[in-house]
Amino acid sequence: MEAKHDVLVIGAGCAGMRAAIEAHDAGADVALLSKIHPVRSHSGAAEGGINAALGNASDDSPEEHAFDTVKGSDYLGDQDAIQILCDEAPGDVYELENWGAVFSRTEDGRIAQRPFGAAGEPRTAYAADITGHVLVHVLYEQVMKRSIPTYEEYFAWRLVMNDERCQGVIAWDLLNGGLKSIGAKTVILATGGAGRLYVGTTNAYACTGDGMAMALHVGVPLKDMEMMQFHPTTLAPTGVLITEGCRGEGAYLLNSDNDRFLKRYAPNAMELASRDVISRAEQTEIDEGRGVQGNVLLDLRHLGADRILERLHGTRELSMTFAGVDPIYEPIPVRPGAHYHMGGVDTDVWGQTSVTGLYAAGECACVSVHGANRLGGNALMETITFGKRAGRHAADWAMSHTTVEVPRSIETDAERDLKQLLDRSDGERPWSIRDELATTMHENFGVFRREEQMQRQAEIVARLRERYERVVVDDKGDVFNSDLTQALELGFLLELADCMIVSGIARKESRGAHARPDDFPDRDDENFMKHTIARLDDGRPQLEWRDVTMTKWQPQERKY
């Protein structure tokens, strides 16, 4: 064992850093561990903002925020968790401001808030269109202020189970090579999403679902894994994110007839309907031949140069670099792309999993506050509020328990398995498996889901998993062996794909991001207002169901 701590946080984006800060302030010895430097985390790519009922732009209340979130979730979100999120959000945002977050301001100097999709009030606090960037940096400033030790460029590979509880992690040290085991009384997973399952995704290369897969391996179930959000405005060809803030500021979505087609899908909310609704509308327009080379058009021109430059300059930079379009003069071609995993590690409202000592927070967790469809601006808020709660609970637990031990046998097992992979010289390189997985997931498990496509995808993934057994790592060295870590990431992705498909096939209804237009076009509250709970049994995902927690909001028809 290299070192031990009270609390070890794996992943250092917004959720991870917020958890570490809270654990530190609670008096625990806490460390961060991340495969990339904290400020490189993909939280930094969040653009539009963070939702809290501050009431700076209108009369607003946590109650209204909660209702919008429940409705947005298509009634799959747990209402007790949603209430906590919305109640704690304003205080948590003020705290970020106090730490120095560079929020945009109202005329009277308060935190500015903009309208966002499916929100009844302008509730999304923002820093131009680089809100995530601003938050990652302010959190890292606070991490530096507290001198929280950070295992930078450590690739977490396996959780350490000992004495029926999680007591640390085994990680590959990218800079120096070798497996290192770090012991901890509590471990918080904050490793983000798994968008790399799809060829068109807003997610970074780092978003490979490591924490979800590691949790699955130690017997923790994954919840609602079929719920992958497709963001309506991503750039061809790779899926770079164009913020919902554009539509919050008033941008239009047009088809090839120059028609604001959303009037046929969401006549009241139009461009500010929820993401699942707009992504389906776009995909329908494209499939029915009213797209523009596989895209629809996001038109910002009427906003004027001033507003674009002040509030959407990052968007302009991205469009000019990757699409060759200056949105001041031309509409931006956009299409749906994989964006956010509503599903993830099954936790309670303190981030606790079913394994003692193991917590999860942020996108890798499923509390669940997003249900079947997340509202724009709620993800950043979740990372902060539930990162903080997980950090607090994990610290309290750790400080009242004393022992940490990583049994040598667990280390030797890991070393043996890794050596087996590194020693293999005859077989397939990871990229062909990775590319085929991402392309087929997009085709067969995308915006719309069809039984026979999902079945086909299950077979494809099974074959890819067989091929993965013979995958070859070119780089046998110790120093910055990203060839090795990328191969390990692919293993994680393949296991998650399995869970998603099994859950998707079992959910015989249309709810939020899970749309089955051919066989089950409607929501079925009687049978499926339930979470899918997938756990591994002999290497294969087995499914259970769990009722959604309802407090005061009865399911209604969902229209925008």
Added chain:
Amino acid sequence: MHSIAPAPGSTTMELALKIWRYNAETGEKELRRYEVEAPDWATLLDVLDIVKDKQDGTLAYRKSCRMMICGSCGMRMDGAAVLACKTRMWDIAQSGHEPVISPMGNLPVIKDLVVDMSPFWGKIRAVKPWLDPGYDEVAEKERIVSQQQMNVIHKEALCIMCGCCVSECNSMESDPDFLGPAALAKGFRFVGDARDQTSPERLSDLNSEHGIWDCTRCYFCNERCPKGVDPRDAIAKLGAESIKEGIDHDMGAKHAKWFVTSAKTTGWLRETELVPKTQGIVSAIKQTKFALGLARRGKVPPPVPPHVADRVSESRALYNLVKEQGRDGALGIVQGEHALGRIEFTEESGVRELAPEIQPGVEPPHAEG
């Protein structure tokens, strides 16, 4: 301003590039050539991915977001720092040029294109990079700060810590201890923040040896910053704020101050007084012979009678105007200004300037990236 890249199409391109490979375990260095076929929209990062996937899995470089926000993929192309994910390769492929890819400068190389960023982060930490509001307890509400006040640090807040500016810093090349453009821009991010209560202490620290006055003003950091942060401007703002606050113990500050005094009083630079005012009397006496030599050849005017410009009143009026507008600190620094392709700073009165003027329907001014 950013140049506009071509829209992604469906063709491919063929290109070759040379990559400086470095093996840390053996210490071997080698410039290796690779030929790849890539989609027309490929960036330098995409091309490296193709090499790593299909030709040589041992190639090492950092990457993550591929959308210019995480700051992982700073490296050099043909000797100049770039973000690999921002660098579209179409034009280069068409020209037939074979670019040379190498790791960033001023940082130790670990493997291939991966550098050791710890010296970089050490300097960031040295500027106490967190807000000091002057109290410990977090307030129950946000502080009231105008957008105009926040705009002062807008560009510095864009910094993604990629290290491209540090890679290119000429001053750091000769003085590895120089704090450097990224750390100093981070320093200004707090000095310029209306919520921070420790600006005088921060300025005093940044005026130490290896601080702001060691910048040689080569402007490479502004040129090469992929995000328009313009670190050199931040350093200029720190200098101006320091002098405004009366923090002028460094020779660099004295030098700058004398330029102002000199221009205000005579409309000219009074070179003969520059050395004593900047370096002190002792140093000036030591350089008397050199100064006389310069005077003899007409390189500097004789100190007496005072050399006063014809319309010195205009120079004095300019000085007074700057003072009156409160532009004698950071407010007066509007150089470079790559961010957003416009002058970002706003006056207290809230009047904003756009430069160049951009109007809907009018062709955008073409600029080079």
